[in-house]
Structures are given as C-alpha cells and as structure tokens.
Amino acid sequence: MPLDNLRGLYQQVILERYKKPHNFGRVDPVHRHQRGHNPSCGDTIDLTLQLDPSQERIVDIKFEGAGCAIALASADLMADAVRGRTIPEALQLVERFQAMMRGGEEFPREQRALNAMKGVAQFPVRIKCANLAWHALKYALESPEPQANGSAVVSNENTD
Numbered sequence: 001m002p003l004d005n006l007r008g009l010y011q012q013v014i015l016e017r018y019k020k021p022h023n024f025g026r027v028d029p030v031h032r033h034q035r036g037h038n039p040s041c042g043d044t045i046d047l048t049l050q051l052d053p054s055q056e057r058i059v060d061i062k063f064e065g066a067g068c069a070i071a072l073a074s075a076d077l078m079a080d081a082v083r084g085r086t087i088p089e090a091l092q093l094v095e096r097f098q099a100m101m102r103g104g105e106e107f108p109r110e111q112r113a114l115n116a117m118k119g120v121a122q123f124p125v126r127i128k129c130a131n132l133a134w135h136a137l138k139y140a141l142e143s144p145e146p147q148a149n150g151s152a153v154v155s156n157e158n159t160d
Helices: 003-019 069-082 087-101 109-122 124-142
Strands: 032-038 043-051 058-066 153-155
Touching (some): 032 124, 043 069, 058 069, 069 124, 109 124
Parallel strands (some): 032 153
Antiparallel strands (some): 043 058
16 A cells, blocks of 8 residues: 555544544443553543453443544553453553554554554654554553552653
C-alpha cells in the first residue's frame, strides 16, 4: 500500500475511534482504577478495569477522560486489545506498543488495529499522547497495592 494511503488509513482509524469510542465509560465493579495525565498537553485518562475472580485476567476495561484524538483513540484501541487477556499478556502488549512508538515493529495481523497508531511515531511530540493510556494501564497492573479508587495520578512526563 502506498505511504499516502497508509497515512490516510491511520488518520481515519484515529478519527473514528476518537469520535465514536467503543470503550468509553466505567466498568462495574471496579477492581483497578488509574488516572493518567500528560502535563505536556493536558490529556487525562481515567482507566477502570474489572478482573476475573482470580485477579489474573482483564474481564473488562473502559476509560474516561479528555484529550486529543490520538490520546483517546489510543485508549480505545488499547481497551479492545487487552480485554480478555491475562495481566502478563496485557503487560507484553504495553511493551510492544511502546516499542512500536519508538520505531519498532508493527503488531501481527490479529492485532492490526493497533498499527493505526504507528503513524504517530513520526511526530515525536505526539508519542506521549499515544502512550498515555498504555502507561496508565502498566502502572495499574504493576502497582503492588492495587487501587480500586485510583487515588494516585500517574504522569507520563518522563517516559517515551
């Protein structure tokens, strides 16, 4: 596919997910809750996760927040990608997404929707927008004391 067509497709997916997100809202009950903030531009994401009874698999994930099209589209795509996955699988997706934002490889065919964000890597100032929800998810899943109330706000200021 020519590069211009690929950019157009990426932009179309981002705008569609921004305008009509599939995962906007809050889960009930909430087992993990994490707020993320990008001080560079003011984007905020509020993630809520519902886990299975063993606390090992993401049953549902939703987000609320305000920000640019890239931040909100990335959060929406992320929610689709990690729903139903174990915590280690979700953390692997976080690492792969962040590597893609640094110019790494795309996702395989079964996760190709995430590749819509690859075009963002060409704009270094926007990478933090794309990574915000992923950074918040990683923090929520790795926190030693899982918070259902999300009292701490994690900033992606010093991350890629």
